[in-house]
Amino acid sequence: MVFFIIASFSFPTLSHELSNGYLTLKNDSGETLSGELLLKPKDIGQAARLDTNNDGNLTWGEVRKNHNLANSYIQNHLIIRGSETRCTVSVAPPSIRDISAESLLVYPLSVNCALLNEVSVRYTGLVSDFPTHKLLTSITLNEQTSVHVLDSELTFISVSPKNIHWGSQFCEMVYQGIWHIFIGLDHILFLVATLLTVNLLRKSKRWVKERSVKRIVKSTVILVSTFTLAHSITLTLAALDFITLNSRIVELGIAISVVITALNNVYPVIMRLGFVTFGFGLLHGMGFASVFGDLNAQSGSLVMNVLAFNLGVEIGQLAIVALLLPLLILLRNLRLYSKAIMPIASSIIAVIAINWTLQRW
Known part of the structure; x- marks a missing residue:
């Protein structure tokens, strides 16, 4: 019995069934945000079709060579708006970072908006390929941090310093x-x-x-x-x-x-x-x-x-x-x-x- 319990834990380790990512955004000024989008190589590789030779083995060379595909995918599935209009999102080539036993691709983001009294994020990435995908999102505006989990059911959040409540943030961090x-x-x-x-x-x-x-x-x-x-x-x-x-x-x-x-x-x-x-x-x-x-x-x-x-x-x-x-x-x-x-x-x-x-x- 314990054998099967351990096997059930180890199976996701080998097959990467769990799909999770991270999005962090922080305002640098009244019109710009900087941040990062962290995703599993296999996840973004499959969703954005980075494995162009279809051999099932995503290489670092393919990640770098096909950055335009990843950039296009992120642009289409990560929509950020300021108080009035849609923001312009620039996605830089990624690096690699290890988090909790996994290597993730880190895409630096630079976001330009007309006005940042309020920020909304709509995220629809990866869920069609990975229905259980979750994006852990942290947005800091004027030194006030709001934390959320975006998934197939919750794809949209709107954040302003005025509506950040400590109770909801406490529960979200728990x-x-x-x-x-x-x-x-x-x-x-x-x-x-x-x-x-x-x-x-x-x-x-x-x-x-x-x-x-x-x-x-x-x-x-x-x-x-x-x-x-x-x-x-x-x-x-x-x-x-x-x-x-x-x-x-x-x-x-x-x-x-x-x-x-x-x-x-x-x-x-x-x-x-x-x-x-x-x-x-x-x-x-x-x-x-x-x-x-x-x-x-x-x-x-x-x-x-x-x-x-x-x-x-x-x-x-x-x-x-x-x-x-x-x-x-x-x-x-x-x-x-x-x-x-x-x-x-x-x-x-x-x-x-x-x-x-x-x-x-």
């Missing part, structure tokens, strides 16, 4: 925290790998069933609380710019943390998991902070946005634990669990994480 847990597959697999042995005991160099449900729940609470405390610390400090660390190093460290945790289930060396979970949790918090930073959630409401985003992350994390823990309690009664299911599940996670490590090296 939602984004939850969403980023579920698209952050490296964080999910770390959590799953950490909990796969919570229902077992190590005796005479063998894994055996933990008979006490109370001790299983207690161990789970300790590990999850330790992980939560650690990544909350670094998420908050990094989001508030008290600490910084190269995102490439962070993403590499997160991948390695998943490898070590998964392999430790199969070949136990570290038995005091609380200390290790705390240390790795600090790294994962930096990963969440990089995602938070790409939402461009800054301005006077930064502290509130950090708290709301962190709350969303915890809600998403607890939802995963609530689904997994009862299953683990039941599975511990199967002799096959400690001998085959747990080692196989851990090995699958390790293989996926090793692949991430090589990609991020």
Whole structure:
């Protein structure tokens, strides 16, 4: 059973079923906006037909060579208006940025409008090819940030500094925290790998069933609380710019943390998991902070946005634990669990994480 759970998590990793992107806009003056549109290469490649030789392998050369196709697609599907008329959007050639285990194409945007007392965005990109596509959108006007999620059902938003309400923004940031847990597959697999042995005991160099449900729940609470405390610390400090660390190093460290945790289930060396979970949790918090930073959630409401985003992350994390823990309690009664299911599940996670490590090296 756990094998299929892990397989279901790993399948989107390999097939990229989840489709998500980011749009950030910030006014530089009364008539101009600057920002970025971040999309998965596969998504924009398929939608804008960048893979011109149709070999199913989108290369960096094709991305650069066919920028006119991407530019045309973005111009047709991202309509930005100011207070009176449609704005002119210029799309520069992209670069690549890694966010939460994925490489995204970053298209710099320059937007010219007649008047920017109000900004509206209509986005219809990718949803015809990827119906579940979501665009996480952050618009900053006069130091006031409004955050929204555009998808197939909500394609249009209108923003002005006067209608930005803290309650709606708080809820939106909570939602984004939850969403980023579920698209952050490296964080999910770390959590799953950490909990796969919570229902077992190590005796005479063998894994055996933990008979006490109370001790299983207690161990789970300790590990999850330790992980939560650690990544909350670094998420908050990094989001508030008290600490910084190269995102490439962070993403590499997160991948390695998943490898070590998964392999430790199969070949136990570290038995005091609380200390290790705390240390790795600090790294994962930096990963969440990089995602938070790409939402461009800054301005006077930064502290509130950090708290709301962190709350969303915890809600998403607890939802995963609530689904997994009862299953683990039941599975511990199967002799096959400690001998085959747990080692196989851990090995699958390790293989996926090793692949991430090589990609991020």
